[in-house]
Amino acid sequence: MKIINKKNNQITFTAEIEESLANAVRRCVNQVPVLAIDEVEILKNDSPLYDETISHRMGLIPLTMDKPVNEKTVAKLKLSTKKEGMVCSELLVGDVKVVYDKIPITSLKKGQELEIVATAKVGKGIEHARFSPGLMFYRNIIELKIDKDCSKEVVDVCPQKILKTENGKIIVEDNYKCDMCEACVDLCEKQGKDSIKLIPTKELTITLESFGQLSVEEIFKKSIEVLKKDLKEVSKKIK
Ligand code: SF4
Structure with missing residues (x-):
């Protein structure tokens, strides 16, 4: 190697x-679990994008947490702005951090407002691409x-x-x-x-390429752990 x-x-x-x-x-x-925004509540959206488009974009923003995550990890995030211009991921604040600050979500004109409450949970890429680590x-x-x-x-x-x-x-x-x-x-x-x-x-x-939630080394090691676990299950069933 x-x-x-x-x-x-x-x-x-x-x-x-x-x-x-x-x-x-x-x-x-x-099959390596990572955090991603799973539920979005749009309280106010004056931007030109539909609520669904904004929710979809938010789901794909890579998130990271200082402590290890497990299936039960749930994190709350908020975004509230009246500022004219591009609304980027850096405005999302809460229990978790965004990996990249400058991911565009939508844009606002003068006098427009965007207010969102979101919940992030842990999932796997086999369920949806938003949980893909890389x-x-x-x-x-x-x-x-x-x-x-x-x-x-x-x-x-x-x-x-x-x-x-x-x-x-x-x-x-x-x-x-x-x-x-x-x-x-x-x-x-x-x-x-x-x-x-x-x-x-x-x-x-x-x-190996990481989307930022985990390091490439972690993704590789965890993928091998998942494979080992799967193989153990298979050999148990065969016995
Ligand atoms: S990269 Fe393409 S052109 Fe270059 S050696 Fe390989 S096959 Fe040939």
């Missing part, structure tokens, strides 16, 4: 694991076999810029970045050659 990229809310690493196992973990991401995707790492007669033009057509020439030869750098777009293969075919072969290896690059 090797980490190849780590940003705030995203991690990419390589791992030599079965695709079926990676897929099972991926499917468990949406996403995971993976692909096989590609091994490239390049023949000597391959045209040097392939270096320029590669959108990932992973092909280079060194001592007159075409070499591959960071082959885990190859997304199998086949631009290099197509160019060779146009030239009547079969100089590049893309061979999927058993190794995967796995990317």
